[in-house]
Amino acid sequence: MPVKLGPAGVPLSCKGRTIVEGMDDIISLGLETMEVQTVRMVAPNHFEQYWQAGVLANKTEFEMNIHGPYYSELLGNRVERGRSLAKIESTLQAARTINARHITLHAGHYGGMSPGSAANEQVANVFAGVVDRVAEIWHDDEDEFPVFPWIKNGTPSKIGIETSGRQELWGSLEEVLEVVNHVEGTIPVLNIAHIHARGHGKMRTSEDYGELFDQVRETIGTKEFYCHFSGVEHRTGNAMHYTQIKKSDLNFEPLAEFIVEDGGWLDITLISDSPLLEHDAMYMLQSIEKSKHRQLERKAREDRRRALSAQTGSTPAVLAAKEAQLAALLPDDVQAPAETDVEPVADAEPVPEPAAETDAEPVAEPDAEAEKPAKKAPKKKASKAKAEEKNTDVFDFEEEDDDLF
Numbered sequence: 001m002p003v004k005l006g007p008a009g010v011p012l013s014c015k016g017r018t019i020v021e022g023m024d025d026i027i028s029l030g031l032e033t034m035e036v037q038t039v040r041m042v043a044p045n046h047f048e049q050y051w052q053a054g055v056l057a058n059k060t061e062f063e064m065n066i067h068g069p070y071y072s073e074l075l076g077n078r079v080e081r082g083r084s085l086a087k088i089e090s091t092l093q094a095a096r097t098i099n100a101r102h103i104t105l106h107a108g109h110y111g112g113m114s115p116g117s118a119a120n121e122q123v124a125n126v127f128a129g130v131v132d133r134v135a136e137i138w139h140d141d142e143d144e145f146p147v148f149p150w151i152k153n154g155t156p157s158k159i160g161i162e163t164s165g166r167q168e169l170w171g172s173l174e175e176v177l178e179v180v181n182h183v184e185g186t187i188p189v190l191n192i193a194h195i196h197a198r199g200h201g202k203m204r205t206s207e208d209y210g211e212l213f214d215q216v217r218e219t220i221g222t223k224e225f226y227c228h229f230s231g232v233e234h235r236t237g238n239a240m241h242y243t244q245i246k247k248s249d250l251n252f253e254p255l256a257e258f259i260v261e262d263g264g265w266l267d268i269t270l271i272s273d274s275p276l277l278e279h280d281a282m283y284m285l286q287s288i289e290k291s292k293h294r295q296l297e298r299k300a301r302e303d304r305r306r307a308l309s310a311q312t313g314s315t316p317a318v319l320a321a322k323e324a325q326l327a328a329l330l331p332d333d334v335q336a337p338a339e340t341d342v343e344p345v346a347d348a349e350p351v352p353e354p355a356a357e358t359d360a361e362p363v364a365e366p367d368a369e370a371e372k373p374a375k376k377a378p379k380k381k382a383s384k385a386k387a388e389e390k391n392t393d394v395f396d397f398e399e400e401d402d403d404l405f
Contacts, residue, residue: 006033007277033063050097066100072108131185165194165239197234206258230273260291
């Protein structure tokens with residue numbers, strides 16, 4: 001279950017704004033990939049940055065990717081299509097220089113065409129030409145560039161076709177899969193926010209993600225996935241703009257749960273498109289780690305129940321039911337840790353009621369003794385109240401966390 005995470009661009013926290021400095025910061029955060037943004041143009045004066053980034057990526061096995069121009073007209077007339085391909089050509093040249101493994105591209109508006117096989121065929125023809133051009137660029141003049149060992153010994157970048165988030169743009173999941181299935185050298189780029197928006201908010205549970213990845217695997221037969229993720233504001237089946245994950249109805253926890261529970265067969269790269277970039281990338285990494293811990297805790301409880309069932313002659317299902325009953329008897333403020341504290345109670349299986357009574361006795365004794373120092377009690381409560389007021393002023397980070405992530 002290899003999972004690589006990284007931001008779409010130089011991290012916001014990076015003091016320098018070069019690609020190499022951004023890579024250093026990403027690696028120090030424990031992330032493993034990055035998507036360079038050339039969404040409007042590729043500046044010639046950035047060539048030195050691209051070359052340095054390619055050398056660093058080759059030495060450290062850091063996965064570099066690149067995003068092409070957002071605005072494309074591959075379904076337009078000859079002039080519009082030629083203008084878009086000229087922008088894509090610059091992206092392909094930069095991709096070779098930085099040793100990019102994936103190049104993400106858009107098809108753009110339907111133009112004068114309607115959704116259907118004719119539009120898909122034209123898009124497929126255009127991307128077939130892009131794949132051929134990548135192969136030419138990758139192996140052109142390899143003897144003149146000995147400082148680019150990845151060009152001579154590596155393989156060309158894969159052309160990624162990204163799903164779109166608006167109804168008037170070519171790029172529904174079905175359209176992308178059909179083209180990728182017919183053009184060798186292309187891969188689908190699953191923009192989860194776009195799929196969620198175009199489907200009127202359909203990505204809500206881990207089962208939804210299971211159906212999505214199964215559909216892709218059954219259609220094109222791949223285990224490698226390149227995905228974008230962020231929060232999104234959407235209406236009427238159209239994405240309006242990206243948001244931070246915690247401010248959206250698109251939650252990452254279901255995807256994390258799917259990756260941990262059922263995604264052992266996945267080889268997935270996750271790029272954070274969020275306005276918070278590396279902050280939400282770290283949030284996704286933490287969510288995956290939490291899902292792993294929950295899985296380990298659940299397996300530990302199951303193993304403990306099996307061991308107890310072997311000792312007591314009961315069954316794991318009966319023990320789980322008794323644990324649930326005992327947890328329900330505890331006060332509300334003790335409900336959360338009930339699952340982890342069940343083991344000693346389960347040993348006292350024949351007499352569960354006395355165990356509940358003995359838990360109640362120590363609570364009754366302090367109540368009886370507390371009547372004597374009744375005059376001092378209000379002072380203690382007041383001092384505690386003052387301490388709480390001070391603590392809330394200094395240590396209350398709830399709002400800041402929401403703003404950060």
